[in-house]
Amino acid sequence: MLKYLSKRLFFAVPTLIVISFVLFALLDLAPNDPTGNLPQTIPQEVREEIRESLGLNKPFHIRYFKWMQQFFVNEPLNLIEEVTGLEIGDSESRLRVRSWLTRSPVVDLIIERLPQTLWVVGLSYIVGIMIALPIGVISAYKQYSWFDQIGTFISMVGFSVPTFFTGLVMIIIFSVTLSWFPSTYDTTHVVKDFPSFWFQVKQMTMPVMVLAFYNAAQLSRFMRASVLENLNLDYVRTARAKGLRDRSILLKHILRNSMLPVITMIALGVPTIFTGAIITEQVFRVNGIGQLLITGIQSADIPLVQSLSFLFAVLIVTFNLLADVIYGILDPRIKYE
Amino acid sequence: MKLEQFARAGQSIQEAREHPSPWMIVWIALKNHKGALVGAGVFTFIVLAVLIGPLIYTIDPQLTDTAVRNQGMSWQHPLGTDNLGRDMLAQMLSGGRIALAVGFAAMLLSLGVGITIGVVAGYYKRLDGPLMRLTDLFLALPLLPLLLVIIMLFRDTLRAFDPEMGIFILIVLGIGITSWMQTARIVRGETLAVKEREFVLAATSMGTSGLHIITKHILPNILSPIMVSATLGIANAIITESTLSFLGLGFPPDFPTWGRLLFDGVNFIEISPARVIWPGLAISLTVLSVNYIGDALRDAIDPRVRNE
Numbered sequence: 001m002l003k004y005l006s007k008r009l010f011f012a013v014p015t016l017i018v019i020s021f022v023l024f025a026l027l028d029l030a031p032n033d034p035t036g037n038l039p040q041t042i043p044q045e046v047r048e049e050i051r052e053s054l055g056l057n058k059p060f061h062i063r064y065f066k067w068m069q070q071f072f073v074n075e076p077l078n079l080i081e082e083v084t085g086l087e088i089g090d091s092e093s094r095l096r097v098r099s100w101l102t103r104s105p106v107v108d109l110i111i112e113r114l115p116q117t118l119w120v121v122g123l124s125y126i127v128g129i130m131i132a133l134p135i136g137v138i139s140a141y142k143q144y145s146w147f148d149q150i151g152t153f154i155s156m157v158g159f160s161v162p163t164f165f166t167g168l169v170m171i172i173i174f175s176v177t178l179s180w181f182p183s184t185y186d187t188t189h190v191v192k193d194f195p196s197f198w199f200q201v202k203q204m205t206m207p208v209m210v211l212a213f214y215n216a217a218q219l220s221r222f223m224r225a226s227v228l229e230n231l232n233l234d235y236v237r238t239a240r241a242k243g244l245r246d247r248s249i250l251l252k253h254i255l256r257n258s259m260l261p262v263i264t265m266i267a268l269g270v271p272t273i274f275t276g277a278i279i280t281e282q283v284f285r286v287n288g289i290g291q292l293l294i295t296g297i298q299s300a301d302i303p304l305v306q307s308l309s310f311l312f313a314v315l316i317v318t319f320n321l322l323a324d325v326i327y328g329i330l331d332p333r334i335k336y337e
Numbered sequence: 338m339k340l341e342q343f344a345r346a347g348q349s350i351q352e353a354r355e356h357p358s359p360w361m362i363v364w365i366a367l368k369n370h371k372g373a374l375v376g377a378g379v380f381t382f383i384v385l386a387v388l389i390g391p392l393i394y395t396i397d398p399q400l401t402d403t404a405v406r407n408q409g410m411s412w413q414h415p416l417g418t419d420n421l422g423r424d425m426l427a428q429m430l431s432g433g434r435i436a437l438a439v440g441f442a443a444m445l446l447s448l449g450v451g452i453t454i455g456v457v458a459g460y461y462k463r464l465d466g467p468l469m470r471l472t473d474l475f476l477a478l479p480l481l482p483l484l485l486v487i488i489m490l491f492r493d494t495l496r497a498f499d500p501e502m503g504i505f506i507l508i509v510l511g512i513g514i515t516s517w518m519q520t521a522r523i524v525r526g527e528t529l530a531v532k533e534r535e536f537v538l539a540a541t542s543m544g545t546s547g548l549h550i551i552t553k554h555i556l557p558n559i560l561s562p563i564m565v566s567a568t569l570g571i572a573n574a575i576i577t578e579s580t581l582s583f584l585g586l587g588f589p590p591d592f593p594t595w596g597r598l599l600f601d602g603v604n605f606i607e608i609s610p611a612r613v614i615w616p617g618l619a620i621s622l623t624v625l626s627v628n629y630i631g632d633a634l635r636d637a638i639d640p641r642v643r644n645e
Contacts, residue, residue, distance in 0.1 A: 011473075014498075015473070015474055015477050018474055019474070019477060022385070022478075023483075023486075026486065026487070026490070027485075027486065063468070066581045070513075071578075146426050153372075156372075156625065156628060156629065156632070157621075157625060158626040160572070160624040160628045161621040161625070162579060162580060162581065162583075162617075162620060162621070162624075163621075164579075164599070164617075165599070165613075165617035165620065165621055168599070168606065168613045168617065168618070169604065169614070171606060172606060172610045173615070176606060176607050176610065206436065212614070222506065232416075267633060275479055275480070275481045275482060276481075278481060278482070278584070279580060279583070279584070282583075282584060287536065292422060293482060293583075294584060295484070297485050297486065297489045298489075298585070300489065305482075305486055308482065309479055309482040309483060309486060312479030312482050313477060313478060313479050315479075316478075316479060317477050320477065324629050
């Protein structure tokens with residue numbers, strides 16, 4: 001197990017380094033100037049000073065290593081300090097990755113936006129899984145029944161229709177026509193009593209349901225295929241032959257075995273829903289990291305975009321690793337050679 | 338002469354029965370799958386509509402007429418008009434042309450890259466490791482953020498070069514180089530299997546060059562999975578393009594695709610929801626029909642399903 005893990009880690013670290021390099025190089029070598037967005041009235045000397053302060057006149061590799069140091073050493077140290085209250089070294093003069101637009105540290109911006117994204121995305125993923133698993137199991141067990149036909153059709157629609165369109169259709173139906181739910185998400189809203197809690201539930205319903213529907217569509221098809229594969233295996237026949245009821249075969253034997261690939265799938269899907277949330281946040285104006293990325297891109301805020309994209313890459317690599325590990329733990333047949 | 342032709346035709350039908358050609362598989366797959374049949378019909382209709390439609394419905398999509406702003410459906414403007422009085426149907430038809438053109442072009446590019454990398458990795462053992470590491474690396478990239486970044490960085494440069502073709506090329510390239518990985522993996526797997534067959538061994542022993550074996554012996558035998566990849570590729574490219582346009586980082590407003598029309602319609606969602614519904618419906622129907630075709634194809638080539 002340890003050997004297997006270290007082997008996977010051995011691949012993950014270079015992958016991340018290469019990705020960080022690609023992201024840095026792409027953004028750094030591109031024909032774009034951070035001082036280009038500043039007012040035209042700023043004289044040339046001041047412009048040069050600003051470039052100097054941003055470290056733009058250093059050679060490429062030095063900037064890259066500085067960025068790496070800031071991202072992997074300085075920022076984690078800051079985080080530790082904030083959480084534990086300890087002071088490690090000289091925290092005042094430590095260089096930080098700063099946004100060009102707001103001049104505040106990028107990590108602070110991300111931490112400020114993260115809870116909204118985590119709430120919407122996390123909840124939608126859980127709701128999606130809870131919808132998808134029973135539907136997948138039932139449609140496999142009753143293959144070609146009307147339930148299966150309808151379920152397959154809906155899941156086909158679910159992952160063919162882009163989430164921004166589902167979101168907008170929901171806005172047209174439930175907020176423009178029926179005015180049941182607010183069409184935008186108010187991040188400043190504070191839950192303090194029951195009515196305000198109810199408002200929070202109402203404003204979260206639509207974004208969560210849109211993402212949940214999309215996730216459930218993909219997952220239920222996967223679950224169905226996985227159960228179908230198990231239905232005709234020998235151990236099921238054995239269980240039937242010894243007189244077990246269908247219900248207990250399905251829930252105890254088949255479900256456990258068919259959950260193996262599905263759990264891996266769920267772990268692998270976590271990073272993609274973060275990137276998928278970019279769209280949903282834009283539709284419902286949720287003030288999360290997806291929207292932060294879009295505003296960063298629109299205002300050419302390169303440090304912010306670099307850090308956020310790299311954060312997404314870290315998420316993908318971490319969850320790939322996690323999926324492998326979970327699969328290894330759950331399925332003893334896997335050999336770690 | 339005629340008899341010979343008949344004989345040849347008869348022979349090829351016989352061959353088709355024994356060894357179904359990829360096109361036969363497509364036909365059989367579609368014939369036996371109701372959803373795919375409907376999907377193929379809808380997709381053909383959409384393609385024909387955007388190709389022939391602008392020739393029949395000759396209203397200029399960019400013609401502004403402030404006298405008829407934000408109108409609903411009428412005989413004069415079947416799908417209504419937008420906030421500048423432009424005809425929605427004409428915009429939908431021309432937007433569909435671009436959206437489908439992006440879909441096909443990006444699919445071809447990603448298929449080309451995917452097949453090349455997959456076949457080379459499968460056929461040449463030396464290159465297998467590095468190329469598959471490259472594929473894994475691409476799979477670990479955050480694709481949507483990366484695409485947005487690429488477009489942000491190069492949009493202005495390419496727009497200066499040619500306003501219409503520049504952004505088209507940029508988006509096709511962007512989608513193409515971020516979506517070839519699945520194709521490469523599938524093609525590599527199939528190549529590894531076909532490589533071990535006797536006819537490849539025979540060709541190798543006759544001294545046939547690697548390139549010739551790949552193009553003449555391996556590729557024709559892995560056409561079916563490639564076709565599945567192609568259909569999924571179109572669906573993916575259309576969704577990605579419309580997503581980029583919806584986020585405001587795709588096609589510009591004077592050169593709108595379905596995604597851009599939808600993006601422009603969002604601000605008017607309370608006045609004229611139809612401006613969101615039509616483009617969204619067009620995207621969804623196209624992708625849904627293509628996905629149904631892909632589903633049927635996958636069922637047809639998957640031996641486990643076919644044997645049932």
